[in-house]
Amino acid sequence: CTHYLFIVVVAVNSTLLTINAGDYIFYTDWAWTSFVVFSISQTLMLTVGACYYLTFTGVPGTATYYALIMTVYTWIAKGAWFALGYPYDFIVTPVWLPSAMLLDLAYWATKKNKHSLILFGGALVGMSLPLFNMVNLITVADPLETAFRYPRPTLPPYMTPIEPQVGKFYNSPVALGAGAGAVLACTFAALGCKLTTW
Numbered sequence: 001c002t003h004y005l006f007i008v009v010v011a012v013n014s015t016l017l018t019i020n021a022g023d024y025i026f027y028t029d030w031a032w033t034s035f036v037v038f039s040i041s042q043t044l045m046l047t048v049g050a051c052y053y054l055t056f057t058g059v060p061g062t063a064t065y066y067a068l069i070m071t072v073y074t075w076i077a078k079g080a081w082f083a084l085g086y087p088y089d090f091i092v093t094p095v096w097l098p099s100a101m102l103l104d105l106a107y108w109a110t111k112k113n114k115h116s117l118i119l120f121g122g123a124l125v126g127m128s129l130p131l132f133n134m135v136n137l138i139t140v141a142d143p144l145e146t147a148f149r150y151p152r153p154t155l156p157p158y159m160t161p162i163e164p165q166v167g168k169f170y171n172s173p174v175a176l177g178a179g180a181g182a183v184l185a186c187t188f189a190a191l192g193c194k195l196t197t198w
Contacts, residue, residue, distance in 0.1 A: 010049040011069045032173040035137065039130040039177035040184060046070065046096050047125050047185045050103050051117065051192025060108035067100035095136050099129045103189075114193050122189035126182030130174045 049070075050063035071094055106121035107113075 008069075010052060011066060012073060035133070035173045036130075036177040036180070039133045039173075040181050042096065042133070043099070043126050043129045043177075043181040043185050044188045046099060046129070047103070047122060048188040048192040048195075050100050050125075051121070051189045052195045054103065054107055054117070055114060055193045055196045058112060060104045060112070063100045063103040063107070064097060067096040070096055095129065095132045098132055099125045102128055118186055118189040118193060122186035123182045125189075126180075126185035127178045130177030130181060133177070134174050 046067060050066045053066045054060070054063045056062075102124040103117070103121040106124055107117045110116035110120070
């Protein structure tokens, strides 16, 4: 009972930490930087919870089920905001499902090898989620149009974004998110697996 309760708590907290992940569409000046940060945060939250659930049950497919729990929780929470006039596209959240499927695949294909799950599964989630996230970014409403329709308060001078320099990491937010995500997700996959042996 405690383990199942823990799974629900982790899923709820994952959802809370990623619930605003679609809001980088408002950060028009910092869009690429925000995209990278949010992609990594989603990657890590999905990985740690899904690996815990997967190694706890030992059944391939539960990582995808965990991602579905996160998706439904987010739909309910953001659906309430949407009813209050908050701009939200439901297309934003299912981004976790295909990455979780890759996690399940890594676990199933290696005959439930925990180390392969950590190494291969973590790397696959880390590399894939920013890619799926960019697909979502392309499908959501135009950032400028949305920003004008739902204006945010003006930023104070010390918060004014600096224009990104051409030729640096900003040119490829998917590559930067995928590179950092792949390394960090392996660590968080190991943490998720470790939680089942506490």
